[in-house]
Amino acid sequence: MGDGACRKMEAGLTDKVVVITGGSRGIGRATALAAAARGYRVVVGYASNKTAADEVVSQIAASNGKAIAVKCDVAEERDIIDLFEQADKFGTLGALVNNGGIVGTSGVRVDEMSAERIQRVLAVNVTGSILCAREAVKRMSTRHGGQGGVIVNLSSVAAKLGAPNTYVDYAASKGAIDSFTTGLGYEVAGEGIRVAGIRPGLIDTEIHASGGEPDRHHRLAHMVPMKRVGTADEIASAIIWLMSDEASYITAATLDVSGGR
Secondary structure, eight states: OOHHHHHHHHHTOOOOEEEETTTTSHHHHHHHHHHHHTTOEEEEEESSOHHHHHHHHHHHHHTTOOEEEEEOOTTOHHHHHHHHHHHHHHSOEEEEEEOOOOOOOTTOOGGGOOHHHHHHHHIIIIIHHHHHHHHHHHHHOGGGTOOOEEEEEEOOTHHHHOOTTTOHHHHHHHHHHHHHHHHHHHHHGGGTEEEEEEEEOSBSSSHHHHTTOTTHHHHTGGGSTTSSOBOHHHHHHHHHHHHSGGGTTOOSEEEEESTTO
């Protein structure tokens, strides 16, 4: 990195807080580390893996950053409220990254899905993201006396491809996130808040393992025009850019980070 780039990064340092759901692993972890490197105080939301969340906090602290870990199942409204109350104690909220998400077992057709599976996917991926955004808007909107901020929602290219014979329910949940990004972006554009989305493609994270196909991203890499899977760091870089003033005229928009898929 040249001197000019260093000066540019230093000029962008902030003491504001970013809340990252699903912040202990994968894209969330990479985003937490990248945000801390740019001066954000990071609230690492995690569903169950306290060890992984604490490791992220320790790594940030080792680089003289500030972070806390807060247990939060985004399918539970009380957990979400607590997450943001903990963030309030940590500083002024400047950004939210709605990264928490799940997939059901892979290879299941719609005519084989249970109501419980569908409800859980939608509760985490859709309702949880909307409720987190609700709490963020209450704090960041100038309408509520806030100083503005940025919300970045994690979607997926599955929203466009539909994920047939794999997890249509997950794809549908991410289609909902695309619509939510557009609608909320319009709603709060005049209140100092920008809302943007990221559609990752095949990324080397643990999410496919949770669906029972740990090698899925590598097995399908040939379908990507760039002929490779992406990394969590590449998604994190796009998220951080959307959070930055360099993206100051972007809202109600979703960016594909998918190698052309």
